[in-house]
Amino acid sequence: MVDQLPNLGREKEMLEAMGLSSMDDLFSDIPEAVRMNGELPLRGPQSEEEIIADARRILGANVALGDRVNFLGAGLNRNYVPASVFQLITRGEFLTSYTPYQPEVSQGMLQAMWEFQTLISELLCLEVANLSVYDGSTAAAEAITCAVRVHNRKATQKDTIYISELIPPARISVIENYTQGGGVIVKTLRHNSDGTLNLESLSEAAGSCGIYVEQPNPLGVLDGGLTRVKEIIGESTAFIVGVSPVSLGLIEAPGNYGADIVVGEGQALGSPITYGGPLYGIFACTKAYLRQMPGRIVGRSIDVDGKEAFCLTLSTREQHIRRHRATSNICTNETLIALMGAMHMSLLGPEGLQKLAQRNMAACQLAKKKLSEIPTIAIPHAMNCHFNEFVVELPGSASDCIAYLDTQGLIGGYDLSNWYPQRRNWLLVSFSDQTKETEIELLTAHLAVWSASVSPGVSA
Amino acid sequence: MSHLFEHKGAGGKGYSQPESIMPTDNLQIPSSLIRKDLPKWPRLSEPEMVRHYTWLSTRNFGIDTGFYPLGSCTMKHNPRVNEVIAQLPGIADLHPLQPEHQIQGTLAIFHEMQEMLGICAGMDAVTLQPVAGAQGEFTAIRCFQEYFRKRGELQRTKVIVPDSAHGTNPASASMAGFEIIEIPSQEDGRIDLNALRAVVGDDTAAMMITNPSTLGVFEPEIAEAAEIVHAAGGQMYYDGANFNAILGLTSPGIMGFDAVHYNLHKTFSQPHGGGGPGSGPIGVKSHLAEFLPGPVVKRRPVLSGDRLTSVNKEWWYHWQEPENSIGKVQQWHGNSGAVIRSWAFYRRYGRDLKTMSQHAVLNANYLRYKIMQEAEAKGVGHLFCDGAPIDVVKHEFTLSFAPMKEEMGIGAMDIAKGLLDRGYMAPTVYFPLIVPECMMFEPTETESKDVLDEFAIKFVEVLQEDPDVLHAAPITTKVRRVDEVYAARNLVLSYPFDEE
Ligand SMILES: Cc1ncc(COP(=O)(O)O)c(C=O)c1O
Numbered sequence: 029m030v031d032q033l034p035n036l037g038r039e040k041e042m043l044e045a046m047g048l049s050s051m052d053d054l055f056s057d058i059p060e061a062v063r064m065n066g067e068l069p070l071r072g073p074q075s076e077e078e079i080i081a082d083a084r085r086i087l088g089a090n091v092a093l094g095d096r097v098n099f100l101g102a103g104l105n106r107n108y109v110p111a112s113v114f115q116l117i118t119r120g121e122f123l124t125s126y127t128p129y130q131p132e133v134s135q136g137m138l139q140a141m142w143e144f145q146t147l148i149s150e151l152l153c154l155e156v157a158n159l160s161v162y163d164g165s166t167a168a169a170e171a172i173t174c175a176v177r178v179h180n181r182k183a184t185q186k187d188t189i190y191i192s193e194l195i196p197p198a199r200i201s202v203i204e205n206y207t208q209g210g211g212v213i214v215k216t217l218r219h220n221s222d223g224t225l226n227l228e229s230l231s232e233a234a235g236s237c238g239i240y241v242e243q244p245n246p247l248g249v250l251d252g253g254l255t256r257v258k259e260i261i262g263e264s265t266a267f268i269v270g271v272s273p274v275s276l277g278l279i280e281a282p283g284n285y286g287a288d289i290v291v292g293e294g295q296a297l298g299s300p301i302t303y304g305g306p307l308y309g310i311f312a313c314t315k316a317y318l319r320q321m322p323g324r325i326v327g328r329s330i331d332v333d334g335k336e337a338f339c340l341t342l343s344t345r346e347q348h349i350r351r352h353r354a355t356s357n358i359c360t361n362e363t364l365i366a367l368m369g370a371m372h373m374s375l376l377g378p379e380g381l382q383k384l385a386q387r388n389m390a391a392c393q394l395a396k397k398k399l400s401e402i403p404t405i406a407i408p409h410a411m412n413c414h415f416n417e418f419v420v421e422l423p424g425s426a427s428d429c430i431a432y433l434d435t436q437g438l439i440g441g442y443d444l445s446n447w448y449p450q451r452r453n454w455l456l457v458s459f460s461d462q463t464k465e466t467e468i469e470l471l472t473a474h475l476a477v478w479s480a481s482v483s484p485g486v487s488a
Numbered sequence: 489m490s491h492l493f494e495h496k497g498a499g500g501k502g503y504s505q506p507e508s509i510m511p512t513d514n515l516q517i518p519s520s521l522i523r524k525d526l527p528k529w530p531r532l533s534e535p536e537m538v539r540h541y542t543w544l545s546t547r548n549f550g551i552d553t554g555f556y557p558l559g560s561c562t563m564k565h566n567p568r569v570n571e572v573i574a575q576l577p578g579i580a581d582l583h584p585l586q587p588e589h590q591i592q593g594t595l596a597i598f599h600e601m602q603e604m605l606g607i608c609a610g611m612d613a614v615t616l617q618p619v620a621g622a623q624g625e626f627t628a629i630r631c632f633q634e635y636f637r638k639r640g641e642l643q644r645t646k647v648i649v650p651d652s653a654h655g656t657n658p659a660s661a662s663m664a665g666f667e668i669i670e671i672p673s674q675e676d677g678r679i680d681l682n683a684l685r686a687v688v689g690d691d692t693a694a695m696m697i698t699n700p701s702t703l704g705v706f707e708p709e710i711a712e713a714a715e716i717v718h719a720a721g722g723q724m725y726y727d728g729a730n731f732n733a734i735l736g737l738t739s740p741g742i743m744g745f746d747a748v749h750y751n752l753h754k755t756f757s758q759p760h761g762g763g764g765p766g767s768g769p770i771g772v773k774s775h776l777a778e779f780l781p782g783p784v785v786k787r788r789p790v791l792s793g794d795r796l797t798s799v800n801k802e803w804w805y806h807w808q809e810p811e812n813s814i815g816k817v818q819q820w821h822g823n824s825g826a827v828i829r830s831w832a833f834y835r836r837y838g839r840d841l842k843t844m845s846q847h848a849v850l851n852a853n854y855l856r857y858k859i860m861q862e863a864e865a866k867g868v869g870h871l872f873c874d875g876a877p878i879d880v881v882k883h884e885f886t887l888s889f890a891p892m893k894e895e896m897g898i899g900a901m902d903i904a905k906g907l908l909d910r911g912y913m914a915p916t917v918y919f920p921l922i923v924p925e926c927m928m929f930e931p932t933e934t935e936s937k938d939v940l941d942e943f944a945i946k947f948v949e950v951l952q953e954d955p956d957v958l959h960a961a962p963i964t965t966k967v968r969r970v971d972e973v974y975a976a977r978n979l980v981l982s983y984p985f986d987e988e
Contacts, residue, residue, distance in 0.1 A: 029840045032567065033847050034936035042850060042937055046857045054849045054880055055737055057706045062743050068736040069607060070839040076569045079835045086597060087578025087828075089797035091590035094581050102585055103819075110503045112538055114575070117761075120552025121545040124566050127763040129558070130904065130914050131972075132965040136548030137762040140541070143492045146982035150527035156981050159763065162619045165819035173663075201815035205630060209665030252518035278515070280523045302574075303594060304584030304820025305619060306765035318979075324763060329975035332960075337967040341975040347622070348919070352658035352668040359656050360620040360753060363762035374492060374537050375502025378526035383505050389515050390508035413516050434587070442585055465509045 029073040091439075093301070097467045098439040101417050101458025102196070103164065103246070104304065105296045107274065107384070108461060113298060113371045122367060127324070127360075131339040132331075138338035141363060142326040144370040148312050151276050151373075151381075152290045153283030157312035158323035160366040161358055164293030165199045167309030168240060168270055169206035170322040170356055171289045174313070175238030175266035176212055177320045177355070182264055184235035188213045191240040192225065194247060196447045203240075217241065223249035223409035223419075230260050238266030238289075243275075243282065246447070247456070248392070248417035249409050250279060258286025266317075273297050273310060275415045277385030289313040296460075298369035308362035308369060319345060322356030324363075384461055388416055391459035391468070398472045399457075404479035408454075417458040419444065420475070424482035426455040432478045438471065490543055493983045495530040502537050528985055547966045549913050550761065555939055557855075559884045559916040559928025560654065560702060562732045562754035567836065570757070570829040579828050584820035588806050589795045594824065595805030597831050598785045601769075604834055608841065609728070609748045610741015611771030613810075615780045617822040621729055624749025624768030625660035625696065630814045631747065631772060631779040632694050632723045633664055638812065641721065644693035648717075650679055652703060652920040657696040657727060666693055673922055677703040677876035677886075679713055688720035698727035699743060700734070700882035702920040703875050704852065704928070714744025723747065723776075731755045732932070733849055733883035736842025740771075747772045756830035758823075767826035781817050783807035847933035848883040851940060855931050856885045858944035868951045871895065875923040884930035888923050896955050900925045905961040905969060906950035912943065 030036060039051060048054065055063075074082070093106055117123065121136060128134030141159045148157035161167045172189050180186060191203065193216040200214075207214060217239060218226040225241055233239045239261060244250050258267045269282040271292040282290045294308040295301065313321060319342070327341030347354040376384060392414050399420060400407050406421040422429050426443040433440030444454035457471070532540065550556070556563040574580065578593055588595065602614040618624040629647065636644045647661035648669045658668045671683040679697065695717045699707045707713070714724045726740035726748035732755045740748040752758045753766035760766050772780065787803040790796065794804050837844050863869040875886025893899045904914030904927070916928040931940060950958070962968060 029837045029843065032565065032836060033843070033933055034939075035847055035850065035933075036843075038937050039847075039850060042854045046853060048853075051846050051850065054846065054853055057708060057878070057880055057882075058734075058738050059708050059711070062711055062738050064610075064736060064738050064742060068839040068842055070604060070841070071835075073838040073840050074835045076567075076836070079832050080569055080573060082835065083573040083576060083828075083832060084578075086593040086799050087573075087576050089593035089596075089799040090578040090582055091586070092577035092581040093583055093586075094577055098583075100583050100585055104583060106581070106583075110534075112503075112534055116538065116541045116545070118571060119542070119545040121548040121550045123571075123759045123761045124550035124552045124556075124563075125548055125761050126556075126558060126561055126563060129916070130549075130908060131970040132905070132962050132967055133549040133908050133913065134547075135966050136544035136546065139547070140544050141762065142981075143983070146493065147527070147529060149982045150529060162623065163818055163820075165816070166623075196819075198816050198819045202817060202819060205626075205815055205817055206663070209663050211665070250517065250521055252520045255520045276523065277526070278517060278523055280521050281527075284524075285520075300575075300580040301583050302580050303582040303591075303824035305818065305823035306767075306825050325981060327975035328980040329971050329978075331967040331971065332969050335967055337970040339970045339972050339975050341972065341979070341981075347655035347659035349655070350659075351655045352662035354655065354659040354662075357622040357626055357656050357659035357663050358620070359622045359654075360751075360760055360766035360768075361764040363764045364760065365765055367762060371537065371541060374530055374532055374540070375534065376529065377502060377531040378529045379531075380502065380505065381529065382526060383508075386512040386515070387505065387508045390510045390512050393515060394510045413518060413521075430587075439583075439586065439590075461505070463509070468509075 096439045099441045099457045100439045102442045104301045105460045107296045147373045152312045153281035154312040155315045160362040161309035163307045163309045165202040167291035167311050169203045171268045171291045174320045179237040188236040190215045190217045190233040224251045240268040242270040244415040248414040250413045255285040277381035298372035308365040387461040391463040395468045402476045404483040420455045422453045425452045495532045497531040556913040557915045557929045559930040564932040565934035566759040570832040573832050574825045592800045596799045609771045610739035612774040613777035614771045616769045617781045618768040619823045620766035621751040621768045622656035624770045628747040628770045629664045631776045634779045646691050648695040692720045692722035694723040696725040698730045700730050704881040704884035705876045710743045735845040752830040756833045758826040767823040778811040780810045782809035782813040851931040855940045862944045862948040886928045889925040893925050900927045902958040906958050908962040909964045910946045
């Protein structure tokens, strides 16, 4: 504590200058009845050395992903983030700044965020991007409320949105919390047994305010059918796509197949998983949605000398000006993490992104090949192309399988009965640029042993 | 001027990657999904990238650069060990879907944070899930909403906010579906109890307020306000943006609030460079605990069969879903990295968080006194007045430069730009909206007396400056006054490749 307060020991001098005699005088305005008396019932202060020792001990009791062979992803991926990103982000001028309310002394961050907008626009092939919202889930929720604001007046299905039935419950819950206040009705879109979107039933969504689907979908399936969605739902229904940004090094940008709003979890570009936060939500759209967008936007301008300069713009959408009529309540966002994303993207360049996507995809492909050789398990959506993850159907429950793999030192994947209760035997396995061939072989061997052991009549 | 998109190195790989683990010439991507044109991203080698971002950093102002008295934002020093801790693999390399036995350390820290935050605010239950103050507000309002739904009080559709409130308050309540009733403050900025009495009724869901108020003034009649709202059957919401003023001195619980958000990026120093990340946990009284977003961390005595580690010899930490949870406001468990940093910050102070708040208030009062004294001495005291006339302020204070605007045509923004020329970040300008030509100063506890003394002198120097100079300020910054109207009229929101 002592090392954080420069005026410890100078209180008297400062109080006396003001004509006060004690610290208590500074709080004389707090009525007796609402004062807290005595000390806070908390532990005593620690030195930096004690804090870091405790942190090492306590956090050291966790099992980090890197301590194990890991196949857990489910939307967050453990990509490699280059060292220079971590070094640069600790520069105090970036780290300890805040929202650039004074553009003249914030050109660095403003330009970096304008460049971030450009990187995202280019990645998604959409005209405008903001500086981030909280995460992929709130990005999806904000996209939906944005679509309702834009289309509700003309919609024949008023206040109605359709979302893919595969969206995980946690994401749906965020969407419901964000939309219930506006009276938005959330309906679901069906999928085929191969994991792709059911395009026949999609016409039900025409006339609604928008649809929300993901590419790859939550089961890792890349769905070619999405390129036909816009023609089915029509101009007055927003086509909202949630993406994995890394996949776009190989996969067509949704902006090029009719998407109106694209959102996603930015984490894989620039950030460690960090137990699920801070992350950054990507939000981009066509110009038609610009004035109903949430969040901060940087524009290029000029200074009084006509020199190029940057500043926040279109603020009249935001809470500090529009108050209860704002497009969103977001104020503090995830800029610093988005900046890490921009740095990572700058290092990758176009070819680097492509290569990163290839590495992620190759790991997934190799795993699919190896695992499909195990006779006692099935890969229900094997005929499709996958990115990062796919479903394995086991001969027993996924939770038992994960427990077994845990005893073998593997973090085996995700038990999909948590998302889809009837799918007790579905295991979601994930692979990234960090996955090694030997790890896939290890998973294959252990899954073969376990699956045989729970399959009647099969010997390992 | 250096543009990222002007780098076109031929090789263009900022870091070389290992080869794929299998050949990638047949990845079987459906033809309709094959990307035809790669994004027009720049091609930089590592040295070029490092230099670009280092150059950008030199064009940015942070707390590390200099005094940053941005009111309402609590721009205090960010202890660096917190950054080291947040990069330990035990938090950075952790997945939110890992089983409980692999994350006992994180859960132990979360539990400690839930307890500590509850104690400091006088609340019974805490969730760490909301990721910013605004999201905390929204979450608490949703809890109120479910509370009333459960009680069948569906007619409670109105949320009261004072006109001095931060914009997120009405925006959050409105997002949850409530109608906003704005009530005027008194002349001196304090809450007007008569105005409050006039609007409460059986349609009142809640009142949202911060104390100290956005004027930096403690509302002495806060308990009465709470009584009025409670008597009408409404709930009291505490906007915790100004919590830095009161730790260990009073608490929202004592004042009569039912729910509160904490801005860990303000009070507990989570760095939020450029505008985020934050963390906005909320605390609630027991009657609201069942509605909190889930899950929250609980603990029970260890049982045989628990997998013990160095942190759970006595207690087993686990996630638990509140009974009537509103569900989730962020997909995972919130901004965990920010919570860990804030834990490290808390450990530095422990119960001396009270001393921290005392020093925040000491510094604010001292700076206010110094500015007044210096202005009187230099004969410019008449150019401004108190945002709220009061003997002592809390952690921040407001001054109105309406007299100066009137007399010389110099407004708060001009003064702000004059400060930039003297190497300072400007205080918050034009907020709260109820003070004309407002500047809001929040020095925080981490500034020395010497910095405050010097700032007061420089500030008054600005007030004595030739109006023409101030209109033209800043002149020493990397760019001069930026034309925000031009930016909005000529929208260029990304690099114009076709201008090349
Ligand atoms: C008084 C007040 N209330 C609420 C907020 C919103 O908090 P956040 O920016 O973390 O969403 C802020 C800060 O920006 C604030 O100053």
